[in-house]
Every structure is written in C-alpha cells, then in structure tokens.
Amino acid sequence: MKTRSLSNPLLAIIAVLLLTVALASGYVGLKLGARYQINEECCRLPLSRSLILSVKEKLGLVRFYSELGQDKWASESVFPGVKDGFFVDVGSADGTIWSNTKALEEKGWHGICIDPFPKNMQDRTCQIFRDVVFGEAGKQVKFWHPAHSFWSGLPDTLDPESKAEMEKETRFVEFTTVTLGDILERAKAPRFINFMSMDIEGGEFEALKGFPFDKYKIGALAVEHGFREPKRSDIKALMESHGYKRLYSLVQDDFYVSPDYFKTVRQNAGLRSPPRCATQLVAVSVSIVASIKCRAVSSEAHGHPPLAGTVSYIGLALLNAALFDTAYCTGGTD
Numbered sequence: 001m002k003t004r005s006l007s008n009p010l011l012a013i014i015a016v017l018l019l020t021v022a023l024a025s026g027y028v029g030l031k032l033g034a035r036y037q038i039n040e041e042c043c044r045l046p047l048s049r050s051l052i053l054s055v056k057e058k059l060g061l062v063r064f065y066s067e068l069g070q071d072k073w074a075s076e077s078v079f080p081g082v083k084d085g086f087f088v089d090v091g092s093a094d095g096t097i098w099s100n101t102k103a104l105e106e107k108g109w110h111g112i113c114i115d116p117f118p119k120n121m122q123d124r125t126c127q128i129f130r131d132v133v134f135g136e137a138g139k140q141v142k143f144w145h146p147a148h149s150f151w152s153g154l155p156d157t158l159d160p161e162s163k164a165e166m167e168k169e170t171r172f173v174e175f176t177t178v179t180l181g182d183i184l185e186r187a188k189a190p191r192f193i194n195f196m197s198m199d200i201e202g203g204e205f206e207a208l209k210g211f212p213f214d215k216y217k218i219g220a221l222a223v224e225h226g227f228r229e230p231k232r233s234d235i236k237a238l239m240e241s242h243g244y245k246r247l248y249s250l251v252q253d254d255f256y257v258s259p260d261y262f263k264t265v266r267q268n269a270g271l272r273s274p275p276r277c278a279t280q281l282v283a284v285s286v287s288i289v290a291s292i293k294c295r296a297v298s299s300e301a302h303g304h305p306p307l308a309g310t311v312s313y314i315g316l317a318l319l320n321a322a323l324f325d326t327a328y329c330t331g332g333t334d
Contacts (some may be wrong), residue, residue, distance in 0.1 A: 042069025179210030
C-alpha cells in the first residue's frame with residue numbers, strides 16, 4: 001500500500017510551525033538562561049534551585065526588589081524554605097525600590113527597618129525606627145538630608161561623591177545617635193537574626209561597632225563597603241573577630257555568614273560558576289517537547305514517524321545551544 005504524501009501547502013504549514021516553535025523555544029530558553037545567569041552571579045544559587053526560581057520569576061510567582069540580589073541571596077541561598085525568618089534592615093530607605101527586605105516580608109518574614117527618613121513604608125510590616133545608628137549612643141550629630149539627592153548620611157562618613165553633593169545643598173537635621181543594641185532591645189528582637197542588611201552611606205563600620213555580638217547572632221549579612229578603605233578592611237576584621245566569614249563580594253557589597261552556615265552555603269553553591277552552558281538543558285528540554293508534538297502531527301499524516309521529526313529535534317536543540325553559546329557560554333569557572 002502506498003503511503004500518503006503531504007501536500008505542498010501542508011508541508012509549508014508544518015515548516016512554519018517548526019520554525020515558530022524553534023524560535024519560541026529558543027527565546028524562552030534564552031530568557032531563562034539570562035535569569036539563571038543573574039541568579040548565579042548575585043546569589044550563588046545551586047543550579048536546580050536557580051532554574052526553578054528563574055521560571056517562577058518569569059511567571060510572576062515571586063518577585064525580588066533589591067539592587068544586587070541581597071534579598072534573593074538571603075531567601076534562596078542561605079535560608080531556602082524559611083518562611084518565618086527575622087531581618088534587620090539598617091538604612092532601609094525606600095520600602096519598595098531597591099529594598100533588601102520587602103521580598104522577605106512577602107515570604108512571611110518579619111523584622112526591623114531603620115532609617116531616619118523612611119519612604120514608601122505604607123505596605124511594610126516591619127517595625128520602623130527613625131534613628132541614626134552609631135557606635136555609641138547619646139551623641140549629638142547633624143545628619144545630612146538633602147531634598148534633591150539620592151544620598152544622605154553623616155557628613156564624616158560620606159564618600160567624596162556624596163560630600164560634593166552636600167556642598168551644593170547644605171540641609172542638616174540634628175539627631176541623637178543610638179546603637180544597634182539599643183534598637184534590638186527596644187524591638188524585643190530574637191537572639192538569632194537570620195539576615196541583616198547594612199547600607200548607610202559609609203557609616204556601616206561605626207554602626208557595626210555598636211552591635212552586641214555577645215547577645216545576638218547573625219546568620220547572614222550583606223554590607224555595603226563602597227570600595228572604601230580602610231573601612232572595608234575594618235569591617236572584615238571586626239566580623240572575623242566574631243567568627244564570621246566573608247563568603248563573596250559583588251560590586252559594592254560584601255556578603256558574610258556565620259560559621260554555622262558558611263560550610264553549607266559554600267558546598268551548595270560551590271563558590272564557583274557552574275558551566276555557563278548548563279542552562280542549555282532548559283532550552284533543549286523545551287525543544288524535545290516541541291519536537292515530540294511536531295513528530296506527532298507528521299506521524300498522523302504519514303502513518304509512521306518521519307525523518308522530519310528527528311531533524312526538527314536536532315535543529316531545535318542546535319538552535320538553543322547556539323543561542324546560549326553566544327550569550328552565556330564563556331567556559332570555565334570563577
């Protein structure tokens with residue numbers, strides 16, 4: 001019996017469908033690859049968790065707000081699965097834009113937000129403290145708070161760029177300093193703080209000197225250093241003197257963990273980049289599904305699995321591999 005042959009119009013339709021599926025799967029794979037690459041660089045997430053999280057982010061099931069992924073690192077790398085953690089956000093500034101802790105609240109965490117002039121906090125649940133933290137309490141200081149600048153802080157701790165801005169707009173507000181220990185006691189904070197974020201424009205070391213390491217323990221710390229010495233080295237020496245280890249650095253932030261979490265996080269992430277092409281697995285998986293569907297359509301028309309189905313699978317896989325190779329496959333490890 002002769003096998004039926006496909007008509008030219010039907011072949012054209014199948015060809016267009018194959019091309020569309022190839023491009024669509026390549027695009028989806030590429031986008032997931034981009035998200036995975038960001039997750040790996042900011043948060044040192046294990047491959048499997050990164051891929052799952054990438055899909056959730058693309059589908060809008062989860063959202064993170066921080067500038068460098070500090071919230072994602074705490075939530076998904078150091079404390080995956082923890083839904084009742086406690087955080088301390090020193091220099092919380094805007095409650096949503098570039099917030100290092102809003103995503104944690106949305107996950108079920110609670111905590112403390114410290115900022116002399118907090119903004120957009122109407123949908124936040126954290127305890128808000130409008131204070132200036134320092135290494136000693138009771139000190140009278142002038143806090144620079146310009147109306148038209150992104151930066152603010154204590155004049156003595158500001159970086160040169162901020163000081164240049166300060167000369168243009170000399171607007172100061174007087175405060176009496178408090179220590180982090182004072183605020184933790186007032187807030188009745190738990191003895192274990194899962195995550196602490198510090199971004200107070202140069203005042204991080206002075207604030208850390210007022211942290212009662214003998215009473216409270218920090219699981220993970222993201223602290224801005226701004227590439228300024230000796231402040232950055234002083235922070236490292238202080239943290240190490242209390243047993244904390246610097247896990248890695250990203251742009252202007254250093255990331256520390258307590259010894260209890262250092263080994264676990266290091267092993268999970270490997271502290272190195274997985275092969276940059278690993279995300280091709282996602283794209284190839286999509287390609288396989290698309291290929292099976294195309295083969296099913298062709299099989300119904302031919303009465304048996306045609307060569308076109310196999311070729312389509314190979315073509316789709318190669319397309320995705322090429323896309324990832326071009327964008328992300330740099331090879332090697334960090």
